[in-house]
Amino acid sequence: MLEIRNLHASVGGKEILRGIDLTVNAGEVHAVMGPNGSGKSTLAHVLAGRETYVVTAGEVVYEGKDLLAMSPEDRAREGIFLAFQYPVEIPGVSTTYFLKAGVNAIRKHRGLEELDAIEFLAMVKEKMKLVEMDQALINRPLNEGFSGGEKKRNEIFQMGVLDPKLAILDETDSGLDIDALKIVANGVNAFRSPARAMLVITHYQRLLNYIIPDFVHVIFDGRIVKSGGKALALELEEKGYDWLKPEADLAQHTIA
Amino acid sequence: MIQHSKELDRYLADFERFEKNGLRGGPSWVHQVRRAAISGFAELGFPTTQHEEWKYTSVAPIVKAPFRPADDEPDGLTKESLSLHTLGQAACAQLVFVNGRYSPALSSIGSLPDGVKAGSLATALSADPAAVEPHLARHAGYHDHPFVALNTAFIQDGAFVSIPKGKVVERPIHLLFVSTHDRPASTGLSAGFDMAQDRRGKAIVSHPRNLILAGDNSQAMVIESYIGLNNALYFTNVVTEIVAGESAVVAHYKLQRESEEAFHISTVQASLNHSSNFSSHSIDLGGALVRNDVNAVLDGQGIECTLDGLYMVAGRQHVDNHTRIDHVKPHCSSRELYKGVLGGRSKGVFNGKIYVHKDAQKTDAKQTNKNLLLSEDAVINTKPQLEIYADDVKCTHGTTIGQLDQEAIFYLRSRGIDLEAARGLLTYAFASEMIGRIKVEPVRAQLEHLLLARLQKDS
Numbered sequence: 001m002l003e004i005r006n007l008h009a010s011v012g013g014k015e016i017l018r019g020i021d022l023t024v025n026a027g028e029v030h031a032v033m034g035p036n037g038s039g040k041s042t043l044a045h046v047l048a049g050r051e052t053y054v055v056t057a058g059e060v061v062y063e064g065k066d067l068l069a070m071s072p073e074d075r076a077r078e079g080i081f082l083a084f085q086y087p088v089e090i091p092g093v094s095t096t097y098f099l100k101a102g103v104n105a106i107r108k109h110r111g112l113e114e115l116d117a118i119e120f121l122a123m124v125k126e127k128m129k130l131v132e133m134d135q136a137l138i139n140r141p142l143n144e145g146f147s148g149g150e151k152k153r154n155e156i157f158q159m160g161v162l163d164p165k166l167a168i169l170d171e172t173d174s175g176l177d178i179d180a181l182k183i184v185a186n187g188v189n190a191f192r193s194p195a196r197a198m199l200v201i202t203h204y205q206r207l208l209n210y211i212i213p214d215f216v217h218v219i220f221d222g223r224i225v226k227s228g229g230k231a232l233a234l235e236l237e238e239k240g241y242d243w244l245k246p247e248a249d250l251a252q253h254t255i256a
Numbered sequence: 257m258i259q260h261s262k263e264l265d266r267y268l269a270d271f272e273r274f275e276k277n278g279l280r281g282g283p284s285w286v287h288q289v290r291r292a293a294i295s296g297f298a299e300l301g302f303p304t305t306q307h308e309e310w311k312y313t314s315v316a317p318i319v320k321a322p323f324r325p326a327d328d329e330p331d332g333l334t335k336e337s338l339s340l341h342t343l344g345q346a347a348c349a350q351l352v353f354v355n356g357r358y359s360p361a362l363s364s365i366g367s368l369p370d371g372v373k374a375g376s377l378a379t380a381l382s383a384d385p386a387a388v389e390p391h392l393a394r395h396a397g398y399h400d401h402p403f404v405a406l407n408t409a410f411i412q413d414g415a416f417v418s419i420p421k422g423k424v425v426e427r428p429i430h431l432l433f434v435s436t437h438d439r440p441a442s443t444g445l446s447a448g449f450d451m452a453q454d455r456r457g458k459a460i461v462s463h464p465r466n467l468i469l470a471g472d473n474s475q476a477m478v479i480e481s482y483i484g485l486n487n488a489l490y491f492t493n494v495v496t497e498i499v500a501g502e503s504a505v506v507a508h509y510k511l512q513r514e515s516e517e518a519f520h521i522s523t524v525q526a527s528l529n530h531s532s533n534f535s536s537h538s539i540d541l542g543g544a545l546v547r548n549d550v551n552a553v554l555d556g557q558g559i560e561c562t563l564d565g566l567y568m569v570a571g572r573q574h575v576d577n578h579t580r581i582d583h584v585k586p587h588c589s590s591r592e593l594y595k596g597v598l599g600g601r602s603k604g605v606f607n608g609k610i611y612v613h614k615d616a617q618k619t620d621a622k623q624t625n626k627n628l629l630l631s632e633d634a635v636i637n638t639k640p641q642l643e644i645y646a647d648d649v650k651c652t653h654g655t656t657i658g659q660l661d662q663e664a665i666f667y668l669r670s671r672g673i674d675l676e677a678a679r680g681l682l683t684y685a686f687a688s689e690m691i692g693r694i695k696v697e698p699v700r701a702q703l704e705h706l707l708l709a710r711l712q713k714d715s
């Protein structure tokens with residue numbers, strides 16, 4: 001579904017991603033872990049098409065297409081979804097209002113009939129159950145005055161409504177208490193299917209107790225320095241990230 | 257300084273013709289007021305950008321264009337042709353003015369509570385001058401504002417609204433001002449309706465004059481709308497005087513949707529008495545060159561005054577909003593929020609003066625001006641002016657100028673919404689706060705519709 005080859009990206013002239021290689025097939029859940037500042041959010045944003053990050057080398061093939069050539073909206077229409085680490089607040093626009101615009105743009109792109117207000121609300125009601133979302137919340141201005149947990153739940157709720165093929169969850173667990181974490185994890189698990197894939201970015205192993213990944217990758221200084229099965233996450237929990245550092249340095253030296 | 261340019265002379269000659277014409281009539285005190293005003297105008301002359309109050313707004317294009325007053329009753333307009341611009345006949349009492357003159361045929365006032373008057377100023381001047389005399393031209397000064405002077409010199413018609421003590425008028429009173437050529441060949445009106453460009457008629461100036469008197473403990477909502485023939489060049493120079501009696505509640509709305517070639521200059525002068533509640537909502541969407549002055553004098557205790565404004569311009573439009581709130585007596589509050597959206601090469605000016613007089617202790621005044629620039633070439637000049645001569649007051653002001661948030665645009669795009677739609681949505685979000693503050697349902701609905709249509713058109 002997704003193939004990332006030797007991806008380099010920089011922001012403000014500073015190279016952040018320094019050669020990422022990653023292949024994700026349909027039905028798989030990949031966890032991406034790493035210390036703060038290692039480039040996890042950068043990777044997520046580059047995949048979603050944020051223009052402030054400049055891709056300087058490498059390629060990304062998504063369902064046989066050149067992903068990097070597509071606009072952010074076309075990527076969304078083709079089935080990519082990013083749950084933001086820091087969802088933005090937009091006073092004056094409700095979640096339902098903007099989401100209806102998004103859903104219909106995506107449906108149109110896929111050759112489906114646009115939903116009218118009634119059909120849309122029926123669908124929304126269904127998806128709200130996914131993360132026990134409150135109706136009042138989604139009628140309020142987008143994320144304005146939402147708690148951290150409410151914002152994250154709103155992201156997963158939107159994922160349910162937009163029905164992506166590849167979901168990228170950027171630290172959706174951070175800032176959640178254990179109950180909220182379980183609710184979000186349940187929502188994500190309900191969403192898992194053989195046709196969909198997921199990239200679960202997290203700093204802590206905690207989330208992976210609830211969302212069991214098929215693969216775990218560790219990013220360090222803009223490179224994947226280690227990949228393994230779900231046991232790797234536990235190892236990281238135990239040892240921290242520091243033990244991987246020499247390996248990262250080594251990798252750097254080999255290339256240099 | 258007397259500056260008798262040929263442009264000025266043209267207006268002076270028009271005045272002589274206007275005053276000689278017996279039909280323009282009215283009681284003798286009106287003639288005196290007009291004479292005094294035209295001398296005031298002759299002395300002031302047209303303002304230039306040397307004037308502090310006109311620093312960022314050049315009226316040269318207005319001065320140069322050979323505008324003339326309309327002579328004939330224009331034909332061709334029908335109730336049907338205006339139906340898209342009225343606010344629903346059941347919902348509002350509708351008064352229609354064509355080139356500044358009241359049109360009984362196009363109006364439908366319906367029933368109003370006993371003693372409430374809503375009609376033509378010209379009629380009131382001849383039928384009931386005693387009701388008009390104590391107030392007309394007594395609130396809006398014509399010795400320092402050239403266009404108020406000009407309007408006053410040409411006082412002829414407009415709306416006269418009078419609410420007796422204690423009466424509550426539930427239905428909003430809608431004053432619809434339509435500008436045409438002298439003889440319109442077509443009835444396509446501004447705000448997006450089709451019409452082939454028609455410049456056969458001469459360019460008309462109108463000086464509508466409105467007087468709104470709300471007695472003690474009365475309540476009323478008055479809406480002024482301004483529209484014109486598409487692409488038509490004309491000049492509307494309006495003055496509205498409002499008097500709110502003790503404990504009166506008056507909401508005033510002004511919805512300016514002139515043609516994109518038109519010039520629009522307006523003054524709203526509100527005199528507020530003890531414990532009254534006044535709100536002004538000034539919305540500008542149309543016009544090539546627009547200047548609005550909203551002045552409120554809080555001459556009593558316990559008054560609440562709200563001045564709201566929204567200007568949304570693009571292309572080469574120029575819109576200037578000057579406001580002045582005079583806190584004369586203690587224990588009054590004023591709240592002012594003006595928001596601007598400027599695209600293309602448009603220019604905006606906001607100048608908000610709050611003047612707290614020596615006796616106005618415990619004044620609570622707050623002023624905010626927020627601007628959203630949609631393009632690199634759009635310009636806003638914004639200036640709060642607080643003059644405070646009392647020592648126990650709470651006065652704050654704030655100004656922001658910003659662009660659309662790139663982070664928010666990306667967020668919306670990442671949900672499948674294209675760039676233009678995302679920009680439109682965020683622009684709407686910025687402006688919608690002002691819509692939310694409109695309490696008259698048909699006005700709110702119309703404005704919401706206009707904004708959405710405009711944002712779709714822009715994209």
Ligand SMILES: Nc1ncnc2c1ncn2[C@@H]1O[C@H](COP(=O)(O)OP(=O)(O)O)[C@@H](O)[C@H]1O
Nearest residue numbers: 011012016035036037038039040041042043052
């Ligand atoms: N817009 C930006 N401008 C400048 N530096 C940035 C920007 N975004 C990220 N960075 C830098 O890139 C590095 C990686 O950041 P990020 O991808 O957010 O890491 P992570 O998500 O793994 O914590 C950090 O050093 C961060 O400071």
Ligand SMILES: [Mg+2]
Nearest residue numbers: 040041085171
């Ligand atoms: Mg991050």
